[in-house]
Amino acid sequence: MESAELAYYEAVDINKTVKLTYGTRKETTYFGVGALASFGEALETLGINACGFVTYDPVYKDCGAWAIIEPILKERNVDYLMFDKVMTNPTTEIIDECRDMFRERYNHQFCIVAIGGGSPIDTAKSVAVLLEHGEKNAEQLYRKEFEAERRAPLMAVNITAGTGSEVDKFAVASILHSEPPLKPVIGTPVIYPDISFDDPSMLLSTPDRITACTALDAVNHVTEASTTTIATPFSVHLARAVCSIVAHYLPVALKDPTDLRARYWLMYASSIAGMSFNESMLHITHALEHTLSAYVTDFTHGLGLALLQPGVVAHIWSDELSAKTLSYVLKPIIGKFHGKAKEAHKVSKALRKFHESVGIKDTMATAGFAKDGIEKLVDSTFACPGMTDLLALAPVAVTNETLKDIYLTGFFDE
Structure with missing residues (x-):
């Protein structure tokens, strides 16, 4: 890295939360150390009174995200459901299970919130679509048997530094009962998150x-x-x-x-x-x-x-x-x-x-x-x-x- 380039990178105030305006529906990715403290502001922006969290246990706690989010939910009397079964390379069956858990509580003030990297965020994107498409299931979505025309409110709390899923229009899922097993991708502007969070303090526990x-x-x-x-x-x-x-x-x-x-x-x-x-x-x-x-x-x-x-x-x-x-x-x-x-x-x-x-x-x-x-x-x-x-x-x-x-x-x- 050239000296002038490095001097800039070293001079930036990393504790200042800024807003990146590319790749989200509300043109907001809160970025910077401490950015997740703006979670309450995001709930207010979207008019949310309940959340369905999509994540994996215990990472959402170990990284520190839940210690920030939970008090914000309590302060604002926001109810929530927790789906913490997402694994590496999530399957269409897991997506359907999460959809079924959230379905009874779902209305347009209910927000799907991913906490994790690509696997939880892609799962959350998929669940958000399925909640708005009746009896359609995840395998039908990934086999492109129907078009994702709308979705539930959606936020992404990114806790890794590789996926990019918090700012893109793509998601992937595995169809394992197929022969051969498949891992297709969907891509549509419909699945941009409404609001995302990139808080580098969430990375400190990453191996x-x-x-x-x-x-x-x-x-x-x-x-x-x-x-x-x-x-x-x-x-x-x-x-x-x-x-x-x-x-x-x-x-x-x-x-x-x-x-x-x-x-x-x-x-x-x-x-x-x-x-x-x-x-x-x-x-x-x-x-x-x-x-x-x-x-x-x-x-x-x-x-x-x-x-x-x-x-x-x-x-x-x-x-x-x-x-x-x-x-x-x-x-x-x-x-x-x-x-x-x-x-x-x-x-x-x-x-x-x-x-x-x-x-x-x-x-x-x-x-x-x-x-x-x-x-x-x-x-x-x-x-x-x-x-x-x-x-x-x-x-x-x-x-x-x-x-x-x-x-x-x-x-x-x-």
Whole structure:
């Protein structure tokens, strides 16, 4: 990071709550250390008298969010229901169970509130839609058998630094009884949260491995968003900022997990990475990772992306514009390259070196996958609703052999 850039990042008052106005229906993401104290203001803005919380136990307490929210609810006499069964990679069955719990209490002054990362926020988005669509269920929603036309009031309290779901129009869920198991995505402006919260103090209890995996999730968001066929200067310049922040502040946070400034900037990087791919979508890496976490239901999303990113970047480096773009976007992480096709292998190795430097030394093998199962993974990727649409946004042609080669690269046999 250049000295002038670092001087700015170090000078910002991280304890000042600001409002980001992109990616929410009410144009408000409260951002900054202490931002969650504005939860009562948000309830008033939306006219809420009851909440349905969507989260997982005990994380919503361990991170400190509940210690802030509960007194605000009591002070304002706001009743609530608590659904705390969300797991990594939530299923359509869990979404339906949450919907059923909230249904009897639901009216338009009842707000769905996610506390967590991508899994609770995506679950909350889905539940908010289903509460407004009669007898429709989550599997029908994710198989795109009906359009999400409206939803219940919705807020997102984000407590990780990778997902971006608090500021985007996407959600994912797993359909595990299917053969193959699927993890499709829905995308519609209907599911933007009304109001979101990014409070870096919620990150202080995050384990080092999750800190690294979520930061690499943000990096993958922008690696893809900056190189889709619909990328814009907006998504590209956000991408460069994300990589600059992660390259500097991820090692700081891993060395001292209590460093609030590092947490602040990693959360900001995650948020603007969400804005970047909300603008320009994603392509190969996320399509492939959704297959991995459909088969291994407790698989960490950011880890899967890290296993795939070196192979994906090497593949798209053959496209001249993508190589030039990523030479700019990824420079803080991989060093100086010139955007030449012959650099692809070295770029891939540089990415892997960065992953290892922040503690991610896993391979496809250590994650539980075998080379003789690659064909099945490839077939499953093409079978998942919506994934061919993502693959079509890649800057280069994508074939079965392409996906096979990328999965194989993740074994890192060299």
